[in-house]
Amino acid sequence: MAIEFTKYHGLGNDFILVDNRSTLTPAITPSQAIKFCDRHFGIGADGVIFAMPGQNGTDYTMRIFNSDGSEPEMCGNGIRCMAAFLADLEGTSRQSDKYLIHTLAGTITPQLMPDGQVKVDMGEPRLLAREIPTTLCPPDQKVVEHPIEVNGKTWEVTCVSMGNPHCITFVEDVAAINLEEIGSRFEHHPAFPQRTNTEFIQIVRRDYVKMRVWERGAGITLACGTGACASLVAGVLTGKCDRIATVELPGGELEIEWSNIDQRVYMTGPAERIFTGRL
Known part of the structure; x- marks a missing residue:
């Protein structure tokens, strides 16, 4: 079996993009995705994204396998990369392309901007405990600055779903966080039945945070695009952030807005092609 692919990255969050437009069945299995994502014995990536035919009136469908073979609902950096990939496949100018993309988190709308950035309408955040999902609070309550015990320490967390679960905690210095030690403990904490993404946020200014x-x-x-969106929402809910802010990640910066008009979250950032290949 031969697979044609193109590799893209969004702020260093890298993906293998596969032209899967002829069928809704992924071209490779989750176990093959694990091998593809291996940085020593494969191509190397954080995930494999399949560009599939649209469903329910959308232009395309996005599915993604993580580097561990699991399938998330959506990926913010990944959907920007998919928009750029689609424009390249279609041979368009990549200056004003807009797509309706079906995901497991609902319909997401990325638009390629004239400056090469991609702006994504990420939809409305979901804030109730049952929507995250988490058992930290009763199902119909918001989880805002709620204590949780992880690795022998009590953390205050705010939980947000952007179609996928996020647990956000604010810290004095993100560089001092030992992610290797505690990241997996948050992910697999029993309070998150579907596991969770975890963001550690340092407030620099109300309109600028590190993550x-x-x-x-x-x-x-x-x-993490959805994580940056969820973190801004958490910052607004806790009174720490403005509704428009720059989120600085290790790979670069994203501009995030939680609109006060339509309550939708908008993410703007880059998507860059790295190389194409045949495996």
Whole structure:
């Protein structure tokens, strides 16, 4: 079997993109995705993304396998990369392309901007405990600055779903966080029945924050788009952030807005092609 692929990254969060437009069945299995994502024995990536035919009136469908073979609902950096991939496949100018993309988190709308950035309408955040999901609070309550015991320490966390679960905690210095030790403990904490992504946020200014992330199914990554969106929402809910802010990640910066008009979250950032290949 031969697979044609193109590799993209969004702020260092890297993905293998596969042209899967002829069928809704992924071209490879989760176990093959694990091998593809291996940085020593494969191509190397945080996940494999399949560009599939649209469903329910959308232009395309996005599915993604993480580097551990699990399938998340959506990926913010990944969907920017998919928009750039689609524009390349279609041979368009990549200056004003807009797509309706079906995901397991609902319909997401990325748009390629004239400056090469991709702006994504990420939809409305989901804030109730049952929507995350988490058992930290009763199902119909918001989880805002709630205590949780992880690795022998009590943390205050705010939980947000952007179609996938996020647990956000604010810290004095993100560089001092030992992600290798505690990231997996957050991900697999029994309070999160579907596991969780975890963001550690340092407030620099109300309109500028630093973030490090442990992604569910991928571990430490250089960026997480849905995590940046969830973190801004958490910052607003706790009174720490403005509704528009720059989120600095290890791989670069994202501009995030939680609109006060339509309550939707908008993410703007880069998506860059690295190389194409045949495996």
